[in-house]
Amino acid sequence: MKTARVLVLLTTMATGLVSPASAGSLLQSATRLAHAAARDLPAPATVRAEVRRSTAAAQATPAESGTSKRKKFLIIAAALVAAGVGMYVIDHGVEDNTPSTKGTRKD
Numbered sequence: 001m002k003t004a005r006v007l008v009l010l011t012t013m014a015t016g017l018v019s020p021a022s023a024g025s026l027l028q029s030a031t032r033l034a035h036a037a038a039r040d041l042p043a044p045a046t047v048r049a050e051v052r053r054s055t056a057a058a059q060a061t062p063a064e065s066g067t068s069k070r071k072k073f074l075i076i077a078a079a080l081v082a083a084g085v086g087m088y089v090i091d092h093g094v095e096d097n098t099p100s101t102k103g104t105r106k107d
Helices: 002-015 026-040 045-058 069-092
Strands: none
Touching: 002 026, 002 069
C-alpha cells in the first residue's frame, strides 16, 4: 500500500496534476525559476550573442522535440518500471522482526 502511495505521489508531482491551478510540472517550475534567476545576473557580451542563437532551439516543447510518441512512451514506461523495481527491492529487503511474525507473541 505504501508503494502505491509513493508511486501516485511521484506521478502527480511529475505531471503537474497536484491542483487545477498548478503552473505545470515540477520540472517546468524549476526551469522557470532558473531562467528568472539567470535574467538578474549580468552576462558578458560574448555570452549574450551565443544565448540569442541558442534560444530558439531551447524553447522547443517536448511535443516539438522531434521525438516520436512511441519513444516518449517507452522512456516513461522504462522509468516507471525502474522505479517499481527499486521500490520492490527496497520493500522486500527489509527484515521483519516483529513478535507476531516470529511466532513469539503472547496475547
